[in-house]
């Protein structure tokens with residue numbers, strides 16, 4: 001280590017306070033003629049006051065400074081500076097510099113080690129326990145908890161094996177679930193095999209056309225019988241058996257049913273989980289593992305957030321620029337500078353079309369539908385960096401920025417090629433994703449976007465449109481027609497309804513800003529999936545302790561809140577039918593490592609999975625809290 005950066009936040013002057021920095025030179029040579037860059041979600045605003053440094057530039061979360069005084073920093077000495085005029089006061093230790101580096105006059109970069117943000121004058125408190133001890137109601141490891149269970153506890157069999165007359169298809173299904181279990185818990189023992197084993201129990205299958213597609217019944221007699229009307233239910237029955245046996249070996253408090261019945265079916269058809277792979281790129285293997293984790297918890301929709309300002313991750317053969325320039329960030333990449341968690345090195349990441357097809361196939365084998373998301377018109381900085389011909393050349397740079405600080409980041413509806421690109425993208429995606437759903441984003445366009453674009457102003461004049469959101473609605477209606485022509489249902493975030501929205505028939509919106517917005521959308525005729533940040537955003541801090549990691553705009557979101565929240569709670573009965581289900585969202589600005597992923601996602605993902613599956617009257621926070629400890633990890 002040669003350089004170390006400390007940063008502290010002081011709450012004065014109100015409301016945002018002061019952010020102070022000290023860079024110490026621990027190398028053997030004086031440090032002179034250099035710039036300091038850092039990535040931080042707390043950002044310096046256009047109006048600021050800085051002492052000890054000059055602020056050179058900012059690009060979203062990237063910041064660059066140089067010392068106000070050019071005197072070299074001798075070995076062992078430090079340079080300090082402080083700033084007021086930040087976008088909001090930080091509230092946890094990862095809210096400030098996540099990474100930093102020095103750039104010398106010759107252009108070389110050296111990584112700087114960064115300490116946690118300190119809260120001046122306050123000792124950090126150890127975060128509270130996330131889960132109470134909890135209490136089992138029945139000694140069976142099963143999450144989400146089934147809607148009906150009546151069973152006596154016995155000893156665990158050494159293994160479950162296929163009864164004599166099990167079909168080849170069902171044998172394959174048993175082995176697929178066994179493989180899923182082994183992938184998730186590599187050190188645990190096998191749960192299913194094909195041939196009889198001493199001390200094992202036989203599993204048979206039966207059909208009952210009256211059960212819902214995803215429902216299953218398990219009867220425990222000498223033999224165990226899994227009854228279903230379709231493969232989906234059969235798979236869930238096998239996952240239930242795998243979980244129960246896994247638990248019985250993992251924790252002595254769990255047993256295996258000797259006799260009895262489980263009769264189960266999901267509460268909602270849409271049991272989703274979203275993953276942002278733009279802010280932090282998760283490898284193909286990691287994505288496959290996330291899909292495995294969803295399957296284990298009986299979630300059935302994987303919403304793959306493939307693009308955002310920070311990077312485009314889906315290979316499009318007609319536009320290789322999207323996954324070259326559009327998926328490359330680095331200190332030496334002027335159009336896409338490093339963002340949260342990046343060092344100075346160039347980072348690149350995308351999925352080939354074959355890799356995406358492999359994810360679709362893998363998920364399909366586990367009963368999960370994959371819905372791709374391509375963000376538009378906002379959150380598109382990477383597209384405009386990759387395809388600069390989509391920018392109105394006469395629109396001034398830096399003329400607007402939305403909440404996340406990316407200047408001029410919305411696709412311009414008045415540039416005709418915008419539609420050519422998007423139609424080509426949809427055509428290629430349709431060859432990869434069989435799902436009838438395509439999510440097109442639609443969130444967080446700056447309220448003054450395009451208002452200095454001569455092309456946009458001319459279009460608005462011609463079409464009689466007023467303001468950003470009427471223009472957005474005009475754009476989205478065209479996108480909806482494009483999707484309808486391709487047999488796809490348009491899915492988007494709740495702001496799709498702004499400025500007149502799009503026709504509600506065949507449109508599905510995700511209510512994220514708050515629960516109330518879901519009810520408003522339903523009353524306007526839209527179908528709705530509930531993903532409110534206040535309960536289902538897994539990137540929110542889990543308590544207000546300084547040592548937590550995560551976002552705060554809707555937080556803190558405790559695991560208990562994710563669990564107990566009732567998404568249809570305030571829906572008037574006549575609108576309930578439009579509430580299609582619930583979804584967890586994994587936004588990755590703060591997910592700079594796999595460890596942080598696990599820390600933030602669990603146990604809350606399991607809480608949402610149970611809220612999606614288990615009827616209100618069968619939910620029990622204490623029982624859940626005791627059971628959730630067996631969750632898988634990334």
Ligand code: TNX
Nearest residue numbers: 443444493512537539551587
């Ligand atoms: C809002 S949710 C966003 C995302 C952020 C998230 C962080 C939504 C549709 N937009 O771009 O990642 O908050 O919590």
